[in-house]
Amino acid sequence: MPSITYQNKKYTCRPNETVLEVLLRNRISIPFSCKKGVCHVCVMHCQHGQPSVLSQQGLEATVKEKNHFKPCQCIPISDMEIEPHLVKKRSAPTKIKKAKTDYPPPDPEMWEAMEQGVLLSKILTTFYDAVFDDVILKPYFIGVTKMRLIEKVYSFHYQMFTGENVFFGERPRSSHHWMVISDEIFEHRQQLMEKSLKRHQLAPHLIKRWLDYEALYRNDIIKDKPIKKILFGEEVPLEGFEPLVMEFSSLCDSCQGEISVGDTVHYHTRMGTVYCLECMEQ
Numbered sequence: 001m002p003s004i005t006y007q008n009k010k011y012t013c014r015p016n017e018t019v020l021e022v023l024l025r026n027r028i029s030i031p032f033s034c035k036k037g038v039c040h041v042c043v044m045h046c047q048h049g050q051p052s053v054l055s056q057q058g059l060e061a062t063v064k065e066k067n068h069f070k071p072c073q074c075i076p077i078s079d080m081e082i083e084p085h086l087v088k089k090r091s092a093p094t095k096i097k098k099a100k101t102d103y104p105p106p107d108p109e110m111w112e113a114m115e116q117g118v119l120l121s122k123i124l125t126t127f128y129d130a131v132f133d134d135v136i137l138k139p140y141f142i143g144v145t146k147m148r149l150i151e152k153v154y155s156f157h158y159q160m161f162t163g164e165n166v167f168f169g170e171r172p173r174s175s176h177h178w179m180v181i182s183d184e185i186f187e188h189r190q191q192l193m194e195k196s197l198k199r200h201q202l203a204p205h206l207i208k209r210w211l212d213y214e215a216l217y218r219n220d221i222i223k224d225k226p227i228k229k230i231l232f233g234e235e236v237p238l239e240g241f242e243p244l245v246m247e248f249s250s251l252c253d254s255c256q257g258e259i260s261v262g263d264t265v266h267y268h269t270r271m272g273t274v275y276c277l278e279c280m281e282q
Contacts, residue, residue, distance in 0.1 A: 001013050001014065001015070002076040002077065002078050002079050002080065003079050003080075004019055004022050004023070004076065004079075004080050004081075004082060005048075005079070005080070005081040005082070006023065006028065006081075006082050006083070007083075011023070011026050013075075013076050014254070014255075016075060017075065017254075018071060018072055018073065018074055018075055019044070019055075019071035019072075019074045019075075019076060019080070019082065020032060020035065020042055020071040020072040020074075021254070023071070025254050025275060025279055027266065030042060030044070030071070030084065031225065032071075032072060033140075033180040034072075034139035034140055034180075035072045035139060035142070036072065036073075036138075036139035037054075037055075037057070037058065037070050037072055037073040038135075038136055038139055038185075039139075039180045039181075039182075039185075040058070040059070040070065041180045041225070042070060042071050042072050043059070043063070043068055043069065043070055043071075043085045044068065044069060044070075044071050044082050044083065044084060044085050045066065045067060045068050045082065045083050045084070045085050046067045046068070046069055046080055046081070046082050047067075047081045047082065047083055048079075048080065048081040049076070049078055049079055049080035049081060049082075050077075050078065050080075051067065051068075051069030051074050051080070052069070052073070052074050052075060052076075052077065054073050054074070055069040055070045055071070055073040055074035056068075056069050056070070057073075058070075068085055103159060103160050103163070104160060104213060104216065105163070106161065106162055106163035107160075107161050107209070109206070110161045110206055110209065110210070111161040111162050113202060113203065113206055114161065117154070117158065119200060119202075120154060120157055120158070120161075121150070121154060122200055123196055123197060123200050123202070124150045124153055124154055124157075125150060126196040126199055126200065127192060127193055127196040128146055128149060128150050128153075129146075130192050130195070130196065131189075131192060132146055134188075134192065136185060136188055137185070137188070137189060137192070140181075152167075155167040160213060180223060180224060180225060181221055181222055181223065182222065182224075183222055186218060186221060186222050190211055190214065190215075193210075193211065193214070194207060194211060197210060242266070242267050243264055243265070243266060243267070244264070244265050244266070244267035244274065245262065245263070245264050246259055246260070246261055246262065246263050246264075246265055246274070247261065249261055250274060252265075252274065252275055252276040252279055253274055253275060254275050254276075254279040255276065255278070255279050257276055257278070257279075259274065259276055263276070264277065265277070
């Protein structure tokens with residue numbers, strides 16, 4: 001099988017395993033976000049070897065010429081020696097209106113148009129059906145239960161439109177803290193939302209107001225790298241593994257071997273994937 005050399009250490013690949021999966025299995029933390037080749041956060045440089053064609057799709061020509069590639073999309077066909085891709089800092093960051101940290105004033109007209117929540121539920125269902133089928137957005141929701149997501153967003157909008165204290169979930173900054181989202185991806189998301197609102201025949205002035213509400217949190221969502229998340233006064237790791245004693249049986253996300261209750265595994269702090277000790281030691 002092909003091998004990956006990174007920071008002077010060699011790692012053997014498994015069948016159909018991507019470069020990113022090889023690194024994660026060996027407890028090597030590198031920046032990544034969507035795992036589907038959309039965000040380009042995990043781009044690396046191949047010093048020796050040839051990246052797959054798929055792993056370079058969507059990259060600029062000058063980047064391809066320098067043998068850069070997306071490890072989340074690269075299943076090696078031969079030995080590769082790789083290194084991090086150093087990105088220059090933005091010279092002129094996009095200026096965005098500062099996001100509000102509290103809710104806007106209640107909007108009785110909007111809530112009446114939402115038919116006391118009936119239409120709100122229909123709009124969100126239509127929107128997230130589109131999101132979960134969208135090639136750009138669906139990678140951010142892998143492993144997420146659609147209905148549970150709709151329920152959370154429903155409660156958020158319920159409180160925003162009525163002022164009632166019904167939402168107890170994470171605010172946009174915390175819930176999106178690991179997602180690397182560009183202006184283009186945010187605008188694409190807004191276009192899907194606008195289509196959903198129009199499909200349910202919301203009045204034009206209310207469509208504009210809805211999108212303006214969401215724009216209040218734009219600065220919390222758009223970013224070129226993950227941000228720290230603080231939970232109960234402690235920083236939650238963005239990446240990395242922690243040992244975990246299993247309280248229920250499962251399967252290893254690498255070899256698909258059975259993991260029994262009481263087994264110790266390595267747990268990825270963001271993705272929630274688990275790896276048996278045998279996989280992590282190979």
